[in-house]
C-alpha cells in the first residue's frame with residue numbers, strides 16, 4: 402500500500418484512509434493490514450478504507466473496507482461518513498449536494514452538511530436470510546443455543562451482516578461473553594457483527610457492537626442502522642431513533658419496508674501519516 406494515509410474516526414470507530422484513486426483496484430495483503438491495525442506495533446485502526454476510482458459509472462468514487470484482521474467488509478457506516486468528509490476536504494465533492502459513492506455492496510448516497518457532519522442514504526435494510534447470509538429460514542427473530550442459554554436475535558443486512566440482541570443492560574457481563582460467540586456462530590456462515598441493544602424508549606437505543614474481524618468497537622454505524630431497523634420492524638422503535646454507542650450518538654431514520662434508511666453523524670480528522 403502507498404505510504405501516505407489519513408487517520409480519521411466516526412464517534413470513536415477509527416480508520417486509516419488511503420487514496421488509491423490513481424491506482425488499479427487491488428486487495429491489500431491481509432497479514433499486512435493486520436500488522437498495521439495493531440495498536441502497539443502498527444498505526445492502530447478498526448478498519449482500513451481505500452478511496453478508489455468508481456467501477457460503477459453512476460458513482461463518483463469507490464471505497465473498499467478491510468477489518469483489523471485483514472478480512473474484507475461489504476459496508477461501513479462510520480467509514481462512509483469519513484470518506485465523504487475526506488473527499489469534501491480534498492475538494493473532490495461539494496457540501497449540501499447528494500453524491501453517490503460505490504461500496505463493495507453497492508451504491509450509497511452521501512451529503513456533507515459541513516466538514517464534520519455527514520448524512521448518508523444507506524439503502525434499504527435487507528431482512529432476507531439468504532442475503533445476510535444467515536443459515537436459518539426467514540423469521541422475525543431467531544433463537545440459537547449459545548454457551549448454555551437460548552439467545553434470541555433479529556438479523557438484517559446493511560450490505561454487511563448484523564445480528565441484534567435486545568438486552569436489559571448493555572453493561573451486563575453476559576454481553577461481553579456472548580459477543581464473540583455469536584459473531585462466529587455457525588448460523589452466520591460468513592460471521593456477523595453482533596449488536597446488543599438496550600431500548601431506552603421509542604426513540605432512543607443504547608448499543609454495543611462486537612464486530613466481525615475487528616472485535617468490540619466504540620461505535621459501529623451499520624450496527625446502529627441494523628439496531629434501529631430491527632427495533633422498528635419489531636414495533637419497538639419510532640422511525641427516528643438516536644442510537645447511543647460508547648463513542649457517541651448517531652441519528653437513524655427509517656420509515657419501513659420499501660424505504661431507504663438514513664444515518665446522520667460526525668466524521669473527524671485525527672492526523673496525516675506516512676508508513
Ligand SMILES: N[C@H](CCC[C@H](N)C(=O)O)C(=O)O
Pocket residue numbers: 414447448468473474475476477478479480561562594612613614615618620621622623624
Ligand atoms: N464499523 C463499521 C462496520 C464494519 C463492519 C465489519 N466489521 C464487517 O465485517 O462487516 C461501521 O461503522 O458500520
